[in-house]
Amino acid sequence: MSQAEPEQLYAAREPIFPKKVYGNFRNLKWVIMIVTLGIYYVTPWIRWDRGPSLPDQAVLLDMANRRFYFFWIEIWPHEFYFIAGLLVMAGLGLFLFTSALGRVWCGYTCPQTVWTDLFILVERWIEGDRNARLRLHRQKKWDFRKARLRLTKWVTWLLIAMATGGAWVFYFADAPTLLVDLFTLNAHPIAYTTIAILTGTTFLFGGFAREQICIYACPWPRIQAAMMDEDTLTVGYREWRGEPRGKLRKGKLDPEQGDCIDCMACVNVCPMGIDIRNGQQMECITCALCIDACDEVMEKIGKPRGLIDYMAFTDEEGERAGKPPKPIWKHVFRPRTVLYTGLWSLVGVGLLVALFIRTDIDMTVAPVRNPTYVTMSDGSIRNTYEIKLRNMHGEERPFVLSLTGDPALRVEIEGADTQTVVVPADTALPVRTYVVAPSGSVPAESDRVEFRFWVEDATSGERAFKDTVFNGKGN
Amino acid sequence: MAKQPEKKKDDVETTGHSWDGIEEYNNPLPKWWVWVFYATIIWGIGYTIAYPAWPGINQATSGLLNWSTRANVAEEIETFAERNAPKNTALEEVELASFVEETDTELYAYARSSGAAVYQTWCAQCHGSGAAGGVGYPNLQDDDWLWGGTIEDIHTTIRVGVRNPDTDEDYLRVSEMPAFGADELLEEEQVEQVVNYVMSMSGEPKDASLVEAGQEVYLDNCAACHGDDGQGDTFQGAPNLADAIWLYGGDYASIRETVWNSRNGVMPQWQDRLTEAQMRAVATYVHQLGGGE
The missing domain is CATH 1.10.760.10 (Cytochrome c-like domain)
Incomplete structure (x- = not known):
């Protein structure tokens, strides 16, 4: 065993100053940033008319009333499987995209990436591009200029962070009302706390932690290695073409030398601070900015684009052996991606079917077991059921309770002479219900008999049922 | 399986540890991670000072914040009592018989649910948590009443008890x-x-x-x-x-x-233990169990 001690067990963060870059992928990323941020900030403000008794916010997670509204869909707590199904679909979707296109989620749409990109944009506007920022960073003395630039940057970041945390709470309450409440200091403390926490995390993660979150905090980079294989398209370096790398001398390329002129453009634009020429590595989020940077240089020196490119490991080997390139669809259509697509569609179709066959009225029946039955003064046997009648319509409806089963059984509702209950709009109404078997009848004397409760919406004729049991004296 | 590109040996820093030729890469932790670790230790110490933590012979240290679940509960009970006070006043003034007619009011819902709580606290010991009673303790779910099953009758029975020697109103519920x-x-x-x-x-x-x-x-x-x-x-x-x-x-x-x-079974009078609102609430609860007249 060697006795040499390591130099450092803990490493300080190396600050990264990504350089500005132009190109197709950069443009794609701008578009995605605008679209995703747009969706995030605008969604709570979309209105959707649901009638007088329901909120008119298109997307609303109403925790207090236990409802989730999504445009024309209203999810009740007992329908949580829709949310679970969507989460399963989101998971399978990530598997699919990762196995086909690598860390495309990380590189383009992950909030950490989008907000970091936005924060870097602000940083560049205020402090200048890479070299200016480097100079400012290396300048030890805090003169007025440095203080002004830093302060402007931090305040702008903080404002963005507050807008981020602020937008989040609008998904949980009526947005216009909450906005007024927030500014008049009438909003619930939880709203302020949530905004404060999200402001803090956005400011810290987007401004200072950045790639540290991806490398050290996020579990996803570690998991997704299991979903990638040699056919997965990721950002790679055509080593066979680039090496041996060498500087451009007097504007001329040495014929012995590869295409890489070691200009460091790919390294300078990388938001993760890595060198893609070392091959695929855990830190790479495949944002493709190095492709843009390298293509620009290749054009300048008159070499074909694509020294750094979206490619699979099999491409690298094939090209080295001089084989024709594999078409992209062959990379994408593999048993693995077909399987993920199949599973994803299966869950999706299941959810759609469930959405279309669900009824707007429903009931739950909980037989009271304490006691199982009550003897009445005329000797008849009575069972109690806690029934919940669910009216998912936007207006109140008269519900009629009945039962099918032994003809001796009859239904009574506590405090009512009829079997009709008016259930208010968008409500689950608890109704204490009795089923009575006359003295000496079969259900009264037996152990237990099965029967079926029916509820009918007297307005629409829609019906629902629940099977349950009646306990007799033999019980 | 993904093929890792071969790393050039001299690129990678190792810790210098080597066992039978197997070397350990040095992948240093970020420094901020270590600082977070120290911060949690300091937080932990601060927590034990602020909150009850260190065990003593008779009791644990009470902490600088004087936090206690018991005090919290007492405070919460007080808060809710204050919040329910207007409802209790309304309950004391309401015509009880109106509860039989109108059951969709907020006050009725309050009376029923608070009555259920009163029942489980004071009545369930004899009449059972499901109100099914037992030998000598009447079943409150059936339609047979010794002293009457209207909501007023039930309220009176709760108020003065049954064959209670201490009641001032010995013309009621005594035989x-x-x-x-x-x-x-x-x-x-x-x-x-x-x-x-x-x-x-x-x-x-x-x-x-x-x-x-x-x-x-x-x-x-x-x-x-x-x-x-x-x-x-x-x-x-x-x-x-x-x-x-x-x-x-x-x-x-x-x-x-x-x-x-x-x-000659007996039942305590509750007027010296429960408030008028509580007695009215539990009368409402018992009345809607299925036997009320």
Whole structure:
């Protein structure tokens, strides 16, 4: 065993100053940033008319009333499987995209990436591009200029962070009302706390932690290695073409030398601070900015684009052996991606079917077991059921309770002479219900008999049922 | 499986540890991670100072914030009592009978749910958590009431109790059935006869030959309170003897014991323990259990 001690067990963060870059992928990323941020900030403000008794916010997670509204869909707590199904679909979707296109989620749409990109944009506007920022960073003395630039940057970041945390709470309450409440200091403390926490995390993660979150905090980079294989398209370096790398001398390329002129453009634009020429590595989020940077240089020196490119490991080997390139669809259509697509569609179709066959009225029946039955003064046997009648319509409806089963059984509702209950709009109404078997009848004397409760919406004729049991004296 | 590009050996920093030629890469932790670790230690120490933590001989340190779950509960109870005060005032003033007619009001819902809480605290010990009662403790779910089943009757019973010696209102809910056998008011033979007659009113007697003689004994001694047909009398708390419900059991031995020694069950008065609103709430709860009139 060697006795040499390591130099450092803990490493300080190396600050990264990504350089500005132009190109197709950069443009794609701008578009995605605008679209995703747009969706995030605008969604709570979309209105959707649901009638007088329901909120008119298109997307609303109403925790207090236990409802989730999504445009024309209203999810009740007992329908949580829709949310679970969507989460399963989101998971399978990530598997699919990762196995086909690598860390495309990380590189383009992950909030950490989008907000970091936005924060870097602000940083560049205020402090200048890479070299200016480097100079400012290396300048030890805090003169007025440095203080002004830093302060402007931090305040702008903080404002963005507050807008981020602020937008989040609008998904949980009526947005216009909450906005007024927030500014008049009438909003619930939880709203302020949530905004404060999200402001803090956005400011810290987007401004200072950045790639540290991806490398050290996020579990996803570690998991997704299991979903990638040699056919997965990721950002790679055509080593066979680039090496041996060498500087451009007097504007001329040495014929012995590869295409890489070691200009460091790919390294300078990388938001993760890595060198893609070392091959695929855990830190790479495949944002493709190095492709843009390298293509620009290749054009300048008159070499074909694509020294750094979206490619699979099999491409690298094939090209080295001089084989024709594999078409992209062959990379994408593999048993693995077909399987993920199949599973994803299966869950999706299941959810759609469930959405279309669900009824707007429903009931739950909980037989009271304490006691199982009550003897009445005329000797008849009575069972109690806690029934919940669910009216998912936007207006109140008269519900009629009945039962099918032994003809001796009859239904009574506590405090009512009829079997009709008016259930208010968008409500689950608890109704204490009795089923009575006359003295000496079969259900009264037996152990237990099965029967079926029916509820009918007297307005629409829609019906629902629940099977349950009646306990007799033999019980 | 993904193929890792070969790393050039001299690129990678190792810790210098080597076991049988296997070397350990140096992948240093970020420094901020270490600082977060130290921060959690400091936080942990601060936490034990601010909150109850360190065990002592009699009790743990109480912490600088004086935090206690017990005090929190007391505070919460106070908060809710304050919040419910207007509802309790309204409950004390409401006409109880209106609860039978209108059950979709907020006040009714409050009375029912707070009544359920009062019931589980004070009444469930005897009447059972499901209000099914037991031998000697009336079932509150059925439609048979000793002292009346309207919501006002139930409220009065709760207020003054049953055969409660301390009540100022001893004209209410007080009656006494004589111990016909023990006090030698009836001969043993007469008791047997009347028990058989009582059994015949709601079912089969043990000895049918004694029924006729028993009727005579019944009309002379029992009908004044229990009625000519055994229908009972809620003004005196005299049970209905002709229905299917028996508080102390409907078999021969139980009824004989009742006639011989009498029963005279008791219930505490609650007016000195519960507030008027609480009594009204629990009366509302009991009334809607399925037997209320």
